[in-house]
Amino acid sequence: MNKVRMELSRILIREFNDYQIIELREVLPTDVGAEGESGASGRSFPIVIGLPEAQAIERRLKGITIKRPQTHDLLANVVEGLGAKIESITITDLAEATFFATLDLRKDNGELVHIDSRPSDAIALGIANNVAIYVAEHVLDAAAKEDPEVG
Amino acid sequence: MNKVRMELSRILIREFNDYQIIELREVLPTDVGAEGESGASGRSFPIVIGLPEAQAIERRLKGITIKRPQTHDLLANVVEGLGAKIESITITDLAEATFFATLDLRKDNGELVHIDSRPSDAIALGIANNVAIYVAEHVLDAAAKEDPEVG
Numbered sequence: 001m002n003k004v005r006m007e008l009s010r011i012l013i014r015e016f017n018d019y020q021i022i023e024l025r026e027v028l029p030t031d032v033g034a035e036g037e038s039g040a041s042g043r044s045f046p047i048v049i050g051l052p053e054a055q056a057i058e059r060r061l062k063g064i065t066i067k068r069p070q071t072h073d074l075l076a077n078v079v080e081g082l083g084a085k086i087e088s089i090t091i092t093d094l095a096e097a098t099f100f101a102t103l104d105l106r107k108d109n110g111e112l113v114h115i116d117s118r119p120s121d122a123i124a125l126g127i128a129n130n131v132a133i134y135v136a137e138h139v140l141d142a143a144a145k146e147d148p149e150v151g
Numbered sequence: 152m153n154k155v156r157m158e159l160s161r162i163l164i165r166e167f168n169d170y171q172i173i174e175l176r177e178v179l180p181t182d183v184g185a186e187g188e189s190g191a192s193g194r195s196f197p198i199v200i201g202l203p204e205a206q207a208i209e210r211r212l213k214g215i216t217i218k219r220p221q222t223h224d225l226l227a228n229v230v231e232g233l234g235a236k237i238e239s240i241t242i243t244d245l246a247e248a249t250f251f252a253t254l255d256l257r258k259d260n261g262e263l264v265h266i267d268s269r270p271s272d273a274i275a276l277g278i279a280n281n282v283a284i285y286v287a288e289h290v291l292d293a294a295a296k297e298d299p300e301v302g
Contacts, residue, residue, distance in 0.1 A: 052203045069269065082235050115232045
């Protein structure tokens, strides 16, 4: 599977809407170490997500911690407590207006395990540690031309 | 730590409220294999939880699955994918009107790992597999006399 490195470029939260929007943007080679220098901008696409996941993404992106672990903090603590690391997030498919993703976990014995996830949960989990986000090339081709789809 | 076996006895969901209530009830010895025969009822206490966690508890209790994994389904799949099992849930403390709990995970090498969790997340995770819920005796003593606290 050919895949493309992406980054979270926008979070739009409207608390009174049931659904929120995040946007992923292609990371261009020139972005590495010299962000925006070329003036070129990568392909991007929006994903429609739920409010709790959008709030978790925003909070964990900003590094805000709450007295007790929220659900995605618990998920991060479970991964760490079981001796694994989040290696990457991969958006693998787009079908019937819905994105599918995997959480790519490296076990302490070196084995790589892929767990099916909604992109929103995977990004909420990975964003706190700047985990690499990939999108399958065929998904990017389809999504970059479309209206927002659910993720 | 002396601890007491509990069970989820009620879920009260009011969609237009920010906070929901679940109730835990002491499992009495006579409950095992002969539920309710004695007519005695154990001590119980309510916990105030958030709407997403209440909905996750209700859905996973009823065994309703959705096309894609929701956050607590993902958490269950991560535990399983990393070769661990949820052995129990323990409500360990009550401080400043807030319950604290641990998720007690058995790793594939036999090691028992305790991960800090809100009771609501732990119960949403464990309820699908009828994982044992324990409450520390001193927490039960305090909580069974009080108004609902946050968990």
